[in-house]
Amino acid sequence: MPFSDFHGNAETVHTLREILAYDHFPHALILSGPAGSGKFTISQMVAKAMNCLERPMTDGLPDFCGHCANCVRIAQADALEDRFAEAVEARENLRDTDKKETRIFVQTHPDVMIIPPDPPQMLVKVDQVRHVIHEIYFKPVEGRERVYIFSDADFMKEAANSLLKILEEPPEFATIFLLTDNPTALLPTIRSRCMHLRLSPLSPPEVENYLAEVRPELKPRERSLVARICGGGLGRARSFDLAAYVAARQDALTVLGPAMGSKDHSDLFRATDTYRAGADGKAKTEYLIRTLYSLLEDMLFLRSGTPELVRNQDIQAELARMAAGVDFEWIVNATQRLGELESGMRRNLLRSLALDTFATALEH
Numbered sequence: 603m604p605f606s607d608f609h610g611n612a613e614t615v616h617t618l619r620e621i622l623a624y625d626h627f628p629h630a631l632i633l634s635g636p637a638g639s640g641k642f643t644i645s646q647m648v649a650k651a652m653n654c655l656e657r658p659m660t661d662g663l664p665d666f667c668g669h670c671a672n673c674v675r676i677a678q679a680d681a682l683e684d685r686f687a688e689a690v691e692a693r694e695n696l697r698d699t700d701k702k703e704t705r706i707f708v709q710t711h712p713d714v715m716i717i718p719p720d721p722p723q724m725l726v727k728v729d730q731v732r733h734v735i736h737e738i739y740f741k742p743v744e745g746r747e748r749v750y751i752f753s754d755a756d757f758m759k760e761a762a763n764s765l766l767k768i769l770e771e772p773p774e775f776a777t778i779f780l781l782t783d784n785p786t787a788l789l790p791t792i793r794s795r796c797m798h799l800r801l802s803p804l805s806p807p808e809v810e811n812y813l814a815e816v817r818p819e820l821k822p823r824e825r826s827l828v829a830r831i832c833g834g835g836l837g838r839a840r841s842f843d844l845a846a847y848v849a850a851r852q853d854a855l856t857v858l859g860p861a862m863g864s865k866d867h868s869d870l871f872r873a874t875d876t877y878r879a880g881a882d883g884k885a886k887t888e889y890l891i892r893t894l895y896s897l898l899e900d901m902l903f904l905r906s907g908t909p910e911l912v913r914n915q916d917i918q919a920e921l922a923r924m925a926a927g928v929d930f931e932w933i934v935n936a937t938q939r940l941g942e943l944e945s946g947m948r949r950n951l952l953r954s955l956a957l958d959t960f961a962t963a964l965e966h
């Protein structure tokens with residue numbers, strides 16, 4: 603799995619490899635970019651290249667072998683979501699007193715530590731940063747560089763202040779990665795002490811190429827749809843459940859049916875009746891609401907003469923018919939009502955009833 607396996611953002615990858623070629627990698631690096639642009643993947647690749655025992659070169663720049671002891675152990679954290687879930691579960695199984703004092707880390711190699719946001723608040727906590735301070739000044743054990751990856755650099759205030767202490771006096775042999783989709787949320791004093799590289803979202807054709815490799819079972823038409831729905835996020839595209847999406851979209855179209863002139867409401871009631879109480883019903887309803895938003899947005903693109911932005915291109919003809927039957931004001935009003943529906947759901951209203959009310963309120 604060398605650098606050439608990274609999809610998109612070729613210039614940023616090249617820059618990172620050039621910096622690797624000089625022996626002084628920055629002590630702290632902000633990698634910003636939208637979800638799925640590969641911030642974590644590329645940080646892991648850099649961690650491997652720093653510590654690879656074989657240190658291969660490709661195109662005259664440092665790479666990593668992917669099979670030496672260090673590469674293999676670092677790669678065990680590539681599936682970060684799985685490792686994170688294991689760490690959270692391990693904490694759940696502790697005695698209550700220990701649970702309170704245990705923070706979440708993912709570490710599969712002694713010199714590479716991943717610091718995910720700590721649940722339930724999903725923020726980096728001061729105890730996590732203190733743990734980093736405690737060990738970052740020790741020399742690497744089995745590699746050449748210690749690497750600390752804050753996989754979602756969203757800090758509690760005290761944690762951010764602690765991090766600043768490390769950034770003011772970083773050890774020679776350590777690199778801190780701060781991954782974020784919103785770099786402006788970081789303290790200016792942190793930003794000013796870090797080098798900053800940006801990853802852009804991938805274009806739909808880039809995502810389609812990637813999908814052709816990793817999900818060959820998808821037809822070209824389906825790949826194109828997934829690429830557009832996922833908005834350039836590779837991670838999301840890789841695991842995107844197309845069947846579930848198409849089912850939710852069918853329900854969303856049914857909910858919009860009355861507004862589009864359908865007089866018989868039996869389809870509507872049959873569809874909304876499947877949105878029940880409980881956690882499953884909650885997730886299903888949230889997904890339906892997100893899908894409704896995306897349909898309304900596509901209708902807006904069609905009305906405003908920017909059809910190239912439509913995401914649900916496979917049903918564009920149907921969406922165009924729907925868009926032609928309403929005006930701009932209707933779309934704005936529907937979006938507002940959808941927002942009300944969404945906040946109502948949080949107060950746990952009867953879901954199917956709320957959906958029926960939403961659907962019929964949009965009738966002309």
Ligand SMILES: [Zn+2]
Nearest residue numbers: 654667670673
């Ligand atoms: Zn290696």
